[in-house]
Amino acid sequence: MNDMSTAEIAATTAPAKITARNVQVYYGATHAIKNVSVDILDKAVTAFIGPSGCGKSTFLRCINRMNDTISVCRVEGKIEIEGEDIYDRRVDPVQLRAKVGMVFQKPNPFPKSIYDNVAYGPKIHGLTRNKAELDEVVETSLKKAALWNEVKDRLASPGTGLSGGQQQRLCIARAIATHPEVLLMDEPCSALDPIATAQVEELIDELRSQFSVVIVTHSMQQAARVSQRTAMFHLGELVEIDATETIFTNPSHKKTQDYITGRYG
Amino acid sequence: MSDISHTVTAYDDELRFLSDRIAEMGGHAERMVDRAVTALIKGDHGLSRTIIADDAILDRWEREVVDKAILVIAKRQPMAKDLREIVGTMRIASDLERIGDLGKNIAKRTVAVSEVKQPLRLYRGVEALAELALLQLKEVLDIFANRKVEDITVLRDRDEDIDAKYTSLFRELLTYMMEDPRNISACTHLLFCAKNIERIGDHVTNIAETIHYMVTGLELKGERPKDDQHNAVVVAAK
Amino acid sequence: MSDIIATGAAVPARPKNSILVEDKLMKKRNAAEARFKAYGIAAIAISLATLAIMLWTIFSDGVSAFRQATLTFPVTLDAAKLDPQGARNPADLVKVTTVGYGTLLTTAFRAHLQEKGVSTEGLDDKAVGDMISKAAPAQLRDSVLANPSLIGTTKDISVYATGRIDGFLKGRVTMQTAERDANVSPEQLQLADRLREAGILKLQFNSGFLTNTDASDQRPEASGLGVAIIGSLYMMALVALMVLPVGVAASIYLEEFAPKNRFTDLIEVNISNLAAVPSIVFGILGLAIFINFAGLPQSSSLVGALVITLMTLPTIIIATRAALRAVPPSIRDAALGVGASKMQTVFHHVLPLAAPGILTGTILGLASALGETAPLLLIGMVAFVANYPAGPLEGGVMDPATALPVQVYSWAARSDPAFIERSSGAIIVLLFFLVVMNAIAILLRRRFERRW
Numbered sequence: 029m030n031d032m033s034t035a036e037i038a039a040t041t042a043p044a045k046i047t048a049r050n051v052q053v054y055y056g057a058t059h060a061i062k063n064v065s066v067d068i069l070d071k072a073v074t075a076f077i078g079p080s081g082c083g084k085s086t087f088l089r090c091i092n093r094m095n096d097t098i099s100v101c102r103v104e105g106k107i108e109i110e111g112e113d114i115y116d117r118r119v120d121p122v123q124l125r126a127k128v129g130m131v132f133q134k135p136n137p138f139p140k141s142i143y144d145n146v147a148y149g150p151k152i153h154g155l156t157r158n159k160a161e162l163d164e165v166v167e168t169s170l171k172k173a174a175l176w177n178e179v180k181d182r183l184a185s186p187g188t189g190l191s192g193g194q195q196q197r198l199c200i201a202r203a204i205a206t207h208p209e210v211l212l213m214d215e216p217c218s219a220l221d222p223i224a225t226a227q228v229e230e231l232i233d234e235l236r237s238q239f240s241v242v243i244v245t246h247s248m249q250q251a252a253r254v255s256q257r258t259a260m261f262h263l264g265e266l267v268e269i270d271a272t273e274t275i276f277t278n279p280s281h282k283k284t285q286d287y288i289t290g291r292y293g
Numbered sequence: 294m295s296d297i298s299h300t301v302t303a304y305d306d307e308l309r310f311l312s313d314r315i316a317e318m319g320g321h322a323e324r325m326v327d328r329a330v331t332a333l334i335k336g337d338h339g340l341s342r343t344i345i346a347d348d349a350i351l352d353r354w355e356r357e358v359v360d361k362a363i364l365v366i367a368k369r370q371p372m373a374k375d376l377r378e379i380v381g382t383m384r385i386a387s388d389l390e391r392i393g394d395l396g397k398n399i400a401k402r403t404v405a406v407s408e409v410k411q412p413l414r415l416y417r418g419v420e421a422l423a424e425l426a427l428l429q430l431k432e433v434l435d436i437f438a439n440r441k442v443e444d445i446t447v448l449r450d451r452d453e454d455i456d457a458k459y460t461s462l463f464r465e466l467l468t469y470m471m472e473d474p475r476n477i478s479a480c481t482h483l484l485f486c487a488k489n490i491e492r493i494g495d496h497v498t499n500i501a502e503t504i505h506y507m508v509t510g511l512e513l514k515g516e517r518p519k520d521d522q523h524n525a526v527v528v529a530a531k
Numbered sequence: 532m533s534d535i536i537a538t539g540a541a542v543p544a545r546p547k548n549s550i551l552v553e554d555k556l557m558k559k560r561n562a563a564e565a566r567f568k569a570y571g572i573a574a575i576a577i578s579l580a581t582l583a584i585m586l587w588t589i590f591s592d593g594v595s596a597f598r599q600a601t602l603t604f605p606v607t608l609d610a611a612k613l614d615p616q617g618a619r620n621p622a623d624l625v626k627v628t629t630v631g632y633g634t635l636l637t638t639a640f641r642a643h644l645q646e647k648g649v650s651t652e653g654l655d656d657k658a659v660g661d662m663i664s665k666a667a668p669a670q671l672r673d674s675v676l677a678n679p680s681l682i683g684t685t686k687d688i689s690v691y692a693t694g695r696i697d698g699f700l701k702g703r704v705t706m707q708t709a710e711r712d713a714n715v716s717p718e719q720l721q722l723a724d725r726l727r728e729a730g731i732l733k734l735q736f737n738s739g740f741l742t743n744t745d746a747s748d749q750r751p752e753a754s755g756l757g758v759a760i761i762g763s764l765y766m767m768a769l770v771a772l773m774v775l776p777v778g779v780a781a782s783i784y785l786e787e788f789a790p791k792n793r794f795t796d797l798i799e800v801n802i803s804n805l806a807a808v809p810s811i812v813f814g815i816l817g818l819a820i821f822i823n824f825a826g827l828p829q830s831s832s833l834v835g836a837l838v839i840t841l842m843t844l845p846t847i848i849i850a851t852r853a854a855l856r857a858v859p860p861s862i863r864d865a866a867l868g869v870g871a872s873k874m875q876t877v878f879h880h881v882l883p884l885a886a887p888g889i890l891t892g893t894i895l896g897l898a899s900a901l902g903e904t905a906p907l908l909l910i911g912m913v914a915f916v917a918n919y920p921a922g923p924l925e926g927g928v929m930d931p932a933t934a935l936p937v938q939v940y941s942w943a944a945r946s947d948p949a950f951i952e953r954s955s956g957a958i959i960v961l962l963f964f965l966v967v968m969n970a971i972a973i974l975l976r977r978r979f980e981r982r983w
């Protein structure tokens with residue numbers, strides 16, 4: 029699956045994992061997201077780029093309804109995951125978030141042991157029946173997050189004692205331990221050094237064989253490296269979404285061109 | 294260049310340096326070819342030596358452009374238009390350097406050709422071919438300066454004329470050599486000169502296509518015209 | 532960008548000076564800084580000095596409360612007088628009143644003086660007997676009733692001397708004051724001197740100060756903090772039991788769950804205002820609601836605890852909310868992002884992180900409540916309570932009790948100068964409790980924070 033070339037994925041006409049239609053987000057009186065419609069493909073990495081405050085993170089947080097925690101935030105329009113509207117009255121955001129995992133900008137492991145960090149999701153969602161199964165899930169998640177070899181001897185030590193890059197990979201392990209279908213990453217490397225960034229990017233590349241990954245990033249190069257499709261946001265609007273190759277060599281909009289070439293503002 | 298400048302102004306300066314250097318290289322190459330043809334026709338050995346020496350400048354500038362371009366890529370991680378611009382600049386520099394080489398080659402042949410006085414008619418053919426090629430080169434440099442990509446198709450189509458002219462010159466030289474075997478040595482050199490000029494036309498077309506890609510990000514549509522049929526020319530012995 | 536450089540030309544350039552030489556402006560700036568530091572040090576020095584003076588006053592006045600003048604002499608517990616029936620029947624024993632024991636004591640005392648050859652000249656028998664505290668017969672009677680086997684034996688006993696003699700030993704009462712004092716005569720003081728030489732009268736550590744109940748104005752020597760300490764302990768325990776769950780639950784709800792609207796804003800404003808309401812208002816509230824309306828017993832530690840709970844609740848809520856707010860939002864995001872419900876997020880992640888803050892806030896709130904006097908006065912805890920409340924399981928919280936700060940207040944209000952040292956002594960005990968509570972707060976904070 030992994031050997032599918034970037035161009036092939038970008039060009040694929042397979043049905044989208046996530047379809048957003050006419051999404052509007054308001055923070056009180058501020059219109060933060062204006063009429064965004066976008067398709068996010070399965071088993072591919074979609075990058076959201078754009079200047080600060082363009083709404084890319086806001087839109088990302090709509091996909092697992094993290095914006096619900098902000099009382100002044102109001103979302104209109106439709107976001108469907110495999111045809112099911114996540115803003116439907118019957119949807120419990122807690123259940124949705126088990127399906128749509130999230131990794132945040134700053135590594136935020138729980139102040140608990142490495143094991144407990146990863147085991148927390150499966151525990152609260154009742155994914156495992158006994159300790160042996162839980163151990164199994166923790167191990168596979170840590171392995172998928174390329175962290176197992178580094179921490180297998182100290183699973184009981186606190187997650188906050190790891191290095192920044194390890195912490196972020198622990199957070200990724202924690203997110204994938206609940207077997208999500210979509211993984212949202214909000215600038216996952218902005219607090220990491222280049223080596224840790226490379227490790228996380230390598231990980232993202234591997235994860236795309238199993239998940240639909242959406243990543244918000246401020247680094248053009250990172251978007252170009254890890255994603256197959258790139259969406260450009262500006263002032264709350266979606267400027268364009270296209271194959272990453274096209275966006276970074278020959279974008280169709282001048283705004284995208286100016287932004288990625290460093291001519292913004 | 295875009296109407297908005299980069300946030301980092303030094304980046305703009307670097308890109309400007311590259312395009313300025315290409316313009317300079319173009320001017321230099323154009324002058325070299327022009328003077329090489331003059332030297333050839335007039336049999337001016339002194340001029341031809343100057344031209345041969347001049348080629349070193351073009352080589353040095355090409356290296357400079359490549360070095361600078363690599364440095365900009367490493368420093369600025371250019372994207373989209375800028376990236377195309379820089380890569381295109383490198384390719385154009387290489388084409389221009391080749392044009393310079395071809396000019397130098399023509400200049401080198403001045404000595405051999407001028408040993409035996411040839412009929413003016415033959416020189417006229419080469420001169421006309423050279424004029425056409427130089428016109429093309431001048432125009433492509435204008436397009437590089439003003440980025441009028443819509444002119445490129447016209448320019449590329451005109452390469453046909455060069456090819457056609459070359460084919461007829463080829464036939465003429467061949468006939469001439471058959472008439473009198475003593476002409477063979479000089480005519481072969483002239484033939485090479487003509488071929489060089491035809492190659493300059495090809496490099497110009499290359500540059501035009503590169504400019505098109507640089508500006509639009511797309512390949513120039515349609516087949517490249519090929520009216521160069523000299524490979525099919527057979528002149529029967531009498 | 533370029534205009535900044537262009538306009539910069541109008542500003543005179545910085546003079547080129549050696550950085551080894553301090554220029555005029557720098558001197559001025561350094562002087563200002565030095566002055567500011569000096570003000571700070573002065574302010575701290577003044578507050579430390581005030582604190583030192585306060586502590587010194589309290590300790591110099593109060594330490595003596597822990598030592599008490601006692602008279603030690605043998606008493607024969609005559610069976611014929613104390614238990615005429617000889618059956619050691621408790622019902623019969625109770626019939627002998629304190630007066631009977633008083634006679635027994637004075638007789639034994641006088642006899643002992645004669646035996647030791649201590650002259651009692653110039654004093655009649657009554658005056659000699661008055662050297663013994665009026666609380667002594669009751670003390671003796673209580674110990675005999677508790678242990679009837681003592682009857683018939685002769686035993687060395689220690690009883691309190693009267694407050695004036697105690698004051699004389701501590702330097703509070705002198706010959707000059709005694710001349711104008713109806714309760715003590717210079718002759719009695721001279722006798723006290725002789726008694727001290729004979730080793731009968733001496734200052735001893737007085738555990739009764741911590742265990743005795745309050746005593747009347749005439750018997751300062753017998754008064755103690757027992758009821759006040761028990762009352763305070765009952766109250767603190769009850770307050771902690773009530774305020775912690777209610778306060779923490781309310782804070783969690785307000786901070787994490789409550790929608791942000793006008794109504795919750797109103798509640799928030801009111802909580803902040805309640806924290807600033809004078810404590811006596813809570814006393815009036817307690818009087819009206821718990822005593823007059825609910826009919827709970829007056830001056831009971833339960834009512835005191837309820838009033839103090841009401842009073843402390845806003846403080847605890849504010850402290851708890853601050854502790855909850857101090858938990859980084861990234862932890863909440865992490866928990867929600869992994870699919871935890873709001874409640875799981877709060878109880879699994881936020882609360883454990885906020886616990887040290889909450890506990891510290893609560894303990895400090897309790898500590899300030901421990902020192903609270905005004906509301907307790909209004910619900911009758913200032914009343915004279917001569918009996919211990921029952922144990923906590925026997926409904927002791929409903930029994931009348933008093934509290935340490937109230938005891939301080941009521942002793943300070945009494946006319947007998949002997950109560951000055953006692954109220955200072957009570958303050959020392961109160962301070963001790965506060966220090967202990969603060970130490971617990973610090974320990975808890977350390978313990979929880981060290982977990983990671």
